Amino acid sequence: MFLAAEEHHPLLPIWQEIVIGLVAFGVLAWVLMKFVFPKMDQMYEARVDAIEGGLLRAEKAQAEANELLNQYKAQLAEARTEAARIRDEARADAEGIRQDVLAKAREESDRIIAAGKDQLAGERQSIVRELRTEMGTLAVDLAGKIVGESLADETRRKGTVERFLADLETAGAK
Amino acid sequence: MGWTALGYLIAGSGVWGAIGWGIDAYFGVPKHIGLLTGMILGMFLAVYLIVKRMGT
């Protein structure tokens, strides 16, 4: 094994080895570049695609979620203002109703009072009127009985009664 | 980078040293004056080139 061609200088290339080296390296490069590296590049691209696609999808999902969240928030805010509005309205309504009821009650009481007053006045008047006629009749009857004469003459009788009543009134007024 | 600089130094002193040596041999210059001058010149030129090519 160690019996060697001693005379060969190590810096001088053996030309057969140059040929073998070229061919061998050429074969290696051809096979790898034809069958191995393109597939690896494809795989690499596919992987980048997959990752970027995944990122895109994630971004989209994120955006959708954000949009949904905003929507919910908007809805919530809307509901809140709506509730506040309803509450305010209800409060206002209640106040209005209270005022209404109060006003109605007051009106009613006023009306009742007024009606009472009217009635009283009317009654008083009718009593006065009744008293007046009754008193006239009574007085005429009394006078007729006392005097004993029938006062057939209406005109006369009326004048007598009126005079009597006027006298009576003036007397009462005294 | 370092290897490029080293390459310039070797090439510089090599080229001009060889030319100097040729002048020595052709004109019979004594004591390798041409060779030494060439090598020193080559070194200077190499340094100049390194500065020009790689210095900012």
Added chain:
Amino acid sequence: MSQLATLTTSDIPWPPSTGDFFLPDVAGPWITKFTILVWLAVALIIAFFMLTQRNAKIVPSKSQWLGESVYGFVRDGVAKDVIGHDGAKFAPYLTTLFCFIAVTNIYSIIPTAQISPNSHIAFPIVLAVISWVIFNVVGIRKHGFGHYVKMNLVPPGVPKLLLPLLIPIEFISTFLLRPVTLSVRLFANMFAGHLILLVFTLGGFLLVGSGNIGLAVAGVISWGMAIALTIFEAAIALLQAYVFVMLSASYIAGAIADEH
């Protein structure tokens, strides 16, 4: 131990020499240990990728992840990092290069292989020339031949008088020194690594077989060194593959860079 001693002292070629790198042909100059190792490397790399990448899925299995991470390391860590956005185009070449160099380098510490094909300068030369052709071709394609050459040979902002002095240096360093350093760096590392391992391993045999207790102890220490250096060699093997690919990428980046 004595049996080992009798076996070793007579058979060990000492000191290790460059001859240890040129083994007898297995069958003619076309089929040698080195060429077999190279073809084996090609087969191993193809098998590795084919096995890990069959039934590739978007969510990778463990083996698929392993295969992809090699490609991803070169594509993201070297191609895109050094060349920039256009770098992905060069990732297949750079990955092929990285795998080829890494596997052929690692041979240097694999038992039975024990030597890297890259310790024969022919293979580093092939790889360096391919990288050289690629960076020049992409540069010429991008800038046009005249513009590309001018861009590389005429540094900006330099007095015209100096140009004749500078252009030869630029030419040598860009178009000659690059492939030379690329190949020699890889070759020298693999060559020296193998030589050092030979020194410590064979030296250990010699010392242990010397019959002297003190020297035998030194021999055992020498073997320990050989083991430590083997681990070191593994690191160097991967590092050199990375450096080669990194520099190739930076040459490509320089060739397609816009002028500043």
